[in-house]
Amino acid sequence: MLKFHNVSFEYPNQPVFDNLNVGIENGEFIFLIGKSGTGKTTLLQMVYMNLLPQSGYVEVDGYNSKSIKKSELPYLRRKVGVVFQDFKLLDDRTVYDNLAFVLKITGNVRSQIKRKIVHALTDVGLVHKQHNMPQELSGGEQQRVAIARAIINDPMLILADEPTGNLDPETSMEIFNILKRINLRGTTVIFATHNYDLVRKHEAKIIKLNDGKAVRVILKNKGQSTSEPA
Numbered sequence: 001m002l003k004f005h006n007v008s009f010e011y012p013n014q015p016v017f018d019n020l021n022v023g024i025e026n027g028e029f030i031f032l033i034g035k036s037g038t039g040k041t042t043l044l045q046m047v048y049m050n051l052l053p054q055s056g057y058v059e060v061d062g063y064n065s066k067s068i069k070k071s072e073l074p075y076l077r078r079k080v081g082v083v084f085q086d087f088k089l090l091d092d093r094t095v096y097d098n099l100a101f102v103l104k105i106t107g108n109v110r111s112q113i114k115r116k117i118v119h120a121l122t123d124v125g126l127v128h129k130q131h132n133m134p135q136e137l138s139g140g141e142q143q144r145v146a147i148a149r150a151i152i153n154d155p156m157l158i159l160a161d162e163p164t165g166n167l168d169p170e171t172s173m174e175i176f177n178i179l180k181r182i183n184l185r186g187t188t189v190i191f192a193t194h195n196y197d198l199v200r201k202h203e204a205k206i207i208k209l210n211d212g213k214a215v216r217v218i219l220k221n222k223g224q225s226t227s228e229p230a
């Protein structure tokens, strides 16, 4: 469903990936880990083809970075929901209007808009806050709205870039649980994080970036781990 094949990528004067190979199957929940600067955010941006490899290719649900046309990018991006550490809600409009904004630019007709918003907000337990402004919500609530926004067009894949980075441990667990529940309904989730506590406590697959490459890490008892190709 998602494949990085011999991907090399560098920013000007900053190599990031060197023949990176990663494969992710439909329906997986993946923790993406690695020290700061190893390329987690860069990798996620390559999944929605905001960045393209200098060599090798990225394949997402049949779209290939080598052959995708600019006019096809909106179709790919509709299949991918993104959640950021700092929520990135529009602070000049209500929760409802934040979600309506996304639905309008992705071509939903008026009759679908209200139904989809209520559905997504119900999923994250925030229907009662739909008329509030983002700054009237706690950080955890704002992140739940951001998740509602990410799932509103029923994507096949969610990319979460340190979604719990600004949240306390209990709220982080809530956010993880919401994403896990969405995953159990069939949506693939890639969860980039520094929160090793969360990673250790859960059965999920781990992809670790290091030196421009990736490995899958398998956690064992007593903190031991083994790795295999990603």
Ligand SMILES: Nc1ncnc2c1ncn2[C@@H]1O[C@H](COP(=O)(O)OP(=O)(O)OP(=O)(O)O)[C@@H](O)[C@H]1O
Pocket (backbone or CB within 6 Å): 011, 012, 014, 016, 034, 035, 036, 037, 038, 039, 040, 041, 042, 043
């Ligand atoms: N726009 C850019 N231009 C040049 N270099 C960049 C740019 N964005 C990131 N980098 C560099 O590329 C490398 C990978 O960055 P990236 O943000 O993907 O790492 P990360 O794993 O997400 O780090 P963190 O855990 O701190 O979020 C870093 O060395 C970073 O300094």
Ligand SMILES: [Mg+2]
Pocket (backbone or CB within 6 Å): 040, 041, 042, 161
């Ligand atoms: Mg990052």
